[in-house]
Amino acid sequence: MSCEENPTPSSPPITSQSSSPPSSSPCTSSSSSPAPSHFIGTREEVIRARRVTKLVNGSRDILVLYHQGALHAMDMRCYQFNGRSCIVCPWHKYKITLSEGKGLYQAVDQPTLRPLRTHWRSRGVKQRVHRVFVVDGDVYVTLNDSGDAVESDAYQTERYRAMARRTFSHTSPERDKHNKNK
Numbered sequence: 001m002s003c004e005e006n007p008t009p010s011s012p013p014i015t016s017q018s019s020s021p022p023s024s025s026p027c028t029s030s031s032s033s034p035a036p037s038h039f040i041g042t043r044e045e046v047i048r049a050r051r052v053t054k055l056v057n058g059s060r061d062i063l064v065l066y067h068q069g070a071l072h073a074m075d076m077r078c079y080q081f082n083g084r085s086c087i088v089c090p091w092h093k094y095k096i097t098l099s100e101g102k103g104l105y106q107a108v109d110q111p112t113l114r115p116l117r118t119h120w121r122s123r124g125v126k127q128r129v130h131r132v133f134v135v136d137g138d139v140y141v142t143l144n145d146s147g148d149a150v151e152s153d154a155y156q157t158e159r160y161r162a163m164a165r166r167t168f169s170h171t172s173p174e175r176d177k178h179n180k181n182k
Helices: 043-049 151-155 158-172 173-180
Strands: 003-005 014-019 038-040 051-056 060-067 070-075 102-108 116-126 129-134 138-142
Touching: 014 129, 038 043, 038 051, 043 051, 043 060, 043 138, 060 138, 070 129
Parallel strands: 014 051
Antiparallel strands: 003 129, 038 138, 051 060, 060 070, 102 116, 129 138
């Protein structure tokens, strides 16, 4: 068995629900009970798609990305963009680091000096990241279950999903087209 692990991980996304494959892998230590791992797809499929979304455990929407030769996994729903999927916030242009889930923004220390000199600053961890590993060509994710609250957690609840279904179903293009014809 070969095992490859990333420290944490354009084509259209592949979306599906996962089944729970073996709950341990050769990548995990056996000192404590291993956290369940979730099959995402083959490494080839993920690389080809560049991004895959998956509902894991029936309760967590995750995004697995292939970027600059590495796989990354994080909560799919953006902490800043009302729970929609993003890596760069369309409203504030904050960026999310793939390995840590930190929210980055461009800061200006002395706005009165010209030319402006900007640099990246962290707003702290905003998006929950998950562990990605490959076993025999298959990609698995182990959810990050640390007790520390992260802003993206708010969009990983059934209450949010129900609200999103109601909101997004009321604004669907087909519904809008139907209402315009009335």
